[in-house]
Amino acid sequence: MxxxxxxxxxxxxxxxxxxxxxxxLHEYSDFVVxxxxxxxxxxxxxxxxxxxxxxxxEISTLSGRLGRLPGVNCxxxxxxx
Numbered sequence: 001m002x003x004x005x006x007x008x009x010x011x012x013x014x015x016x017x018x019x020x021x022x023x024x025l026h027e028y029s030d031f032v033v034x035x036x037x038x039x040x041x042x043x044x045x046x047x048x049x050x051x052x053x054x055x056x057x058e059i060s061t062l063s064g065r066l067g068r069l070p071g072v073n074c075x076x077x078x079x080x081x
Contacts, residue, residue: 005033005079006059010048014071018046021069025050028062 012018025032031054038047052059059076066074 001055003031003053004056004059005081006052006054006076008048008050008052008059008063008066009075009077010050010066011073012046012048012071013044013073014069015046017069017072021066021072024062024065024069028052028054028058031058031062 010021012021025035031052033051033053035051036049040047052062054062059078063074063076066072
């Protein structure tokens with residue numbers, strides 16, 4: 001199956017969603033290349049970057065699931081390779 005490299009940019013404005021967010025990310029852990037989280041305390045938000053190597057449909061599904069969580073914004077950017 002063909003895979004793509006992508007980065008998910010996630011901004012968490014509602015801390016109550018982090019448990020569900022981490023649970024969803026765990027379901028896709030086989031596709032995760034790396035993860036970086038930055039707490040931005042002055043703005044009371046968390047910024048997370050997830051690098052994936054996964055089939056297109058898996059990336060889209062993950063991004064959609066995360067974006068539907070309350071107070072969570074998620075966008076995907078894809079490598080051209």
